[in-house]
Amino acid sequence: MRGRRILLVDDDVDFVDVVSHDIREGGHEVDIAYNGKDALNLARNQTYGLVLLDVMMPELDGYKVCEAIRRIERNRDVPVIMLTAVADHVTETRYSHRDMLESESDDYLAKPVSQEELLERIEHWFRLEEQSGA
């Protein structure tokens, strides 16, 4: 039975500060990692209900972290939502919205994200998980 712990991975301290605060206000528990390596360390020891993952980070980019998390057995099916500051029309890069939809992640959110939308999306995925009996 999956818990409702959320893993937030992003290198921007201010974003993490506000968003983790917002999530906690919403009644969920949050673990924080500022880079991919730390994220994987956490993912090895904890089964998460959801992962919020910044797409563009130095060193290990979001897609690779996503794939790596999926290779950890206990988090193989965790829903992963990518976070991006990149606008939709920048399609030549690897970080367009389309790229994200086609990756191994399940969803994406564009920064900045209001607390409402954030919590709504989290709840949505938790509901889905419940329904599928995971």
Add this chain to the structure above:
Amino acid sequence: MTESIRILVVDDEPVVRAGCAQALESCAASVQTAGDGQRAIETMEQADVDVVLLDLMMPGMDGFEVLRWIREHRPATQVIVITGYATIDKAVAAIKKGAFDFIGKPVTPDYLRIVVNRAIEKRSLLDEASRLREEKVQDFHLLLEERSRLETVIKCMQGAVLVTDRQGVVVLQNPAAETLLSLPMLKPPGKPVEQILRNPEAVEMVRCAVNHLDTTSREFRPGALSDYFLKACTAPVSTLSGKLFGTVTVFEDITVQKRIEQMKSEFVAMVSHELRSPLASIDQMISSIQRGQDAERAERLLQRIRARVADLSSLISNLLDLSRLEAGTIVLAPRQLDCRQLVSGILSAVSQRAADAGISTVFTPGPYPVCVKADEAQLKVAISNVVDNAIKYSKSGDEIHIDVARRGRRAVIRVSDQGLGIDADHLPRIFDRFYRVSDERTKGVTGSGLGLSLVKSIVTAHGGTVSAESTVNKGTTIQIDLPPAEATEDRSPFPSPPPSAESAPQTAISADLGGCDDKVDGKGTPETEPEEEPTSSHEVSVTLPEGRTLLLRPLRSGDENQLRALYYRLSSRSLYLRFSTTVKRLNTAQLERLTRINAPDDLALAVISVPDPSDFLEPTQAATSTSSTSLEAPGVESDHRIIGVSRLYGIPGSALAEFSILVEDQWQGRGVGAVLLVQLMKISKALGFGRIWGIVHPDNHRMIRLTRALGGQIMGSPTDSQLEILLDCSRDHQHNCRPPG
């Protein structure tokens, strides 16, 4: 046409000859006659004729014989045979043997003329044909030349060229085609393009040209047509009348361009992200405050907003600087500056900020000026960025140490902090654009991510290097290395040294004097502060142990490029001096020129002069000197004769100088060179040079032995035209003036 026609009438009957001649007068320029075959041949041997009227039945040499002769020797000459009544068959036989026509006796003048004119026509046509054939051969050669030129051009083209005929069969490909398209060598008759180009789109281009006379252009990714990224263009080739002749396709390797485009768009993507992320975070924080936070948290968020705004601002500045630097639109205006002052200025500007953060700065400038030639504004940006970084990664109570000093010839600026430090994994990448370390320790530190990469760009543009050392949690040191300031511009120009004198290449080196206005007298002792340089003064006087004073002057300005090239080749740590010990035959006039110490092109500084040369040289047959000119040089007694001179162009105390040793004609091979060499080594040592390196001719056994005796090294093989020798002149060489035996 009649102007040039010559006719010969051969018949044994005089009446016939006369009759024909008269009848043919109007047809030709000349009509000759001959009474028999022999005479006919003789006539023709003298001069060519165009038409021959030949009687077949003649006594003596018969007509057939003459005909045969004509066919053999004058094939262009047309023969009309004259026959009798009952000899038609002979006439036919003659025609078979090469006669043009026949005419029967009695000969009617009109008919004769008709036949002859026809023969003349034939002759003209033959001439014309021959002329045309020659022209054709010439044209053909021209064409071949043209073609060969064209082929050469096509062969040498970098792009691949594929030529097809109008059916699309490949008839020509150049060597580049074999490489770029991995095609095997083309063998005639050639294959259709479908079999050569394995990509249907490429084939389509050719077909388009063939069928619709369309010119098309396409790009092919690696793998589509070959391993390269290619741009192809196919065009039809038509004849002047508009008919299709074939097609030409040219393929260009655009891999590099594509890579550059890709890098550019990656950069744009990164910049886009780097600009949006802080904005997104600022927005996020504002929303949070608006929703309502307690005062403390709100205040903290506002401060963070301010910090992010500042970072964004500095990112934009750095980005603009970087892009301008790379586009070359920043014109560097280098001038002499003292790094100590520059750094001092920067530190005052940041002192408040550092103090607020509880960080103290410790500045230790060296006692000597540290001069570089640099663009002041740019260098300020570079050093400021380094200092800013140090402050950002330090915590309250930490110290930042800044040193500015000279190391050897270079200016070195070091900024050391006691802050977070950088992990060895990240260290190699810190100068990369937008690279930031993001973990628990560094999470609070934000910045543009471009600061250090801008430092690197600026320092590199000035010919310097930047490097970093770090230990996690202990601190980081960033070091900027800059090349030394070049000489000032206001030196008097010096003409070049005499060209005939040395075999050593004229790598005349400009003395790197001038710089930052300090006057230092370069007294040549090894204890002289190695970082000190004689500056500004054009002349340096050095006093040798013997009491002789040397005057060194810098050489011509404009040699900076050669100097730089030489510096580049030689490590600044090892002190190599180049000199030539090849002794050249000089005449007195040349020697005289060289010893003129006051000559501005020269730095002659050692003169060997003897009252009686045989005194200390090997006892050899004393040659009587033919030159009676007495050369004068300061310090040389008037009754002494100068027999050799050594020269130096160099920079006292520094790495490079060039030497030559010259010995007067008659005194070669007597050990004079050796004496000069030893003296030269003393001089070099006095001037603070380390080792000297020079060239010697393999036959100069004396010099080679001496080198070995002095502990030097010889490099090269016996078959080389010159050998290299390496001598350490920093040691004390006890060597008397007697050359080695």
